[in-house]
Amino acid sequence: MGTTEIEDQGVRVMKTLEQQIADTIYTSISQLSNEIVSIQQPKWADISPKYGMNQAKHSDYGRHDLCQLAEALTASNPPQYARYIVWLRAMLRSHQVPDFFVELNLETEQAALGRVLPPESHPIISHYMQSARDALKEEDKFNLSFLKDTGAHTELAKKYLKVLLAGERGEASQLITRAIESGVSIQDIYLRVLAPCLYEVGRLWQTGRITVAHEHFFSAATQFIMSELYPLIHKHVAQKGRVAVAACVAGELHEIGLRMITDLLELEGWRTFYLGANTPSLSVVEIVREKKAQLLALSICLPTSGPALRELISIVREQPGDGVRIIIGGYAISVDPVYAASFGADGLAVNAGEAVAMMNSLVKGE
Template structure:
């Protein structure tokens, strides 16, 4: 089944544009009023939307995770709802994709794809509930998080920076700022973007501002007593969302680890070369979007097949792993963490208990 699943994902990915074009044509044929309502721009957007469906579908199939595709469809449903586009429009679109897949895939491949799509289509029958704010009044530093967000949304990076620096100089730990201000604010920015309350430009500005302020805090990050453990941290090829990884890497630094941070969009060969040169205890990998999972999976397989790197533990994180709780095992990682504090806790266990790791890898 594993080989057929892999073949299914590859066939969908290889024919992505052709399948998307045929599905878009079918949708517009079934609903001729779409052309008048949305024009050429709408048709182009529809085509891109279908290509997104297929990209997420192929990655979910490759990872053997229906939950990933269901989560994507839920996200798409919420995004369209913010634009007053009903769920049935998305259902029609997905059924068009399913029909084209039936025409273009061999039966054994179609059966797998249809299973994933049927599960997601059932999701559309549920009422859309908007994600509530990530900024909770009862959370630590809630007032600071709210004020920080307002300064970012107002485009005032200088005032946002002064807020944070003043709090740290007043005794707040950088760990608390990361966990209770930066993390929920970043989630909230993503929520606002999804609900069409922020533009892409605003989202980019807010993230860039937070990264700059994190760099201003670095003097408070370094200087902890060293444990002797070493970490390499990287985002896989194509993944440009590095802020979460940077937060986690800084947490390790504050816990006394020696960290070698590679950042966003790091080629596979560069990561492997760095592992050979620095011989870390742990490799921390981040994949923010589902369509980056194949790069991450391929990298982990290459590392574990290399005798010189066989003792390097691999921890993964990022949105797909929060959406599908067992996904980290499917990609071959040794552990997964939802946030920086959990990552450090699990890493300390990994580097002191190698017997379980060796046994686990032998059983794969």
């Protein structure tokens, strides 16, 4: 696809038509989501109360949807939007919302965009909508458990899931402590027990089998249990170890994966500064400078955090100095290599095992 030179925040840059459409979506997002919601609301009237939907919530969903489309456009990646629509259908099905509403969503979104975007953009939007419709012809795979094959630790993972879903945090903690005492490594506990259980909890929530409260309890308890392991981790940190700062970008709340990465880096001797969820861009820049970090690990779980990640990468790169290496990861990055590559980071990895190996090779120790 051809590119055009346009002015963006006072700087002349080359942008594809897809990127220009994404920019228009972001600048008109309130107008667009209001318009979409006002067309959809009468048709949702019977279903809204059952789904707990009101005007404000509906408008939030509209924005989320548009943001997913804008991110797919930014990466020139129609399958990314299609995957989101397939996910949306599963979510709605779990609330007994008929599939018809997913089609309605695509239709109203396309109509609203048609009114805001110039005619040359229309075939592109049609193409994205069509690839979503094509993806909907296939059945999704959300009936498959994440605990089918977690290697030697499948039984442990199944027990952990069961006791925590039953609300037994103490028992879950003992399960993990006993596994560590019997020689299971922290890497295996993280990557073969806790991570697959969290994915499974997401699947159970998305398909309506557990509630938001169960999911919150599960992730809070898992963080508590990770903290119990920390004394075993921290003793490996080397006084003059390589330095990494790790943060979830502004607006991003999924922090457990990144926390696993920093714990595993500490096991390898790194000194890490883990900032957790929703970190403002400028604070990240400050601490990278203050700690003289060699590596900056950034995590995004949802494409809705894509703009914040792009902004942060460009701010960090504008800073004078030795050039900290920027590594990205998180669910949105792991599931889509095209989207992942669109950020132009120095490195990326799909899981904590690969992440640590890659970080060790990018920044050599003394």
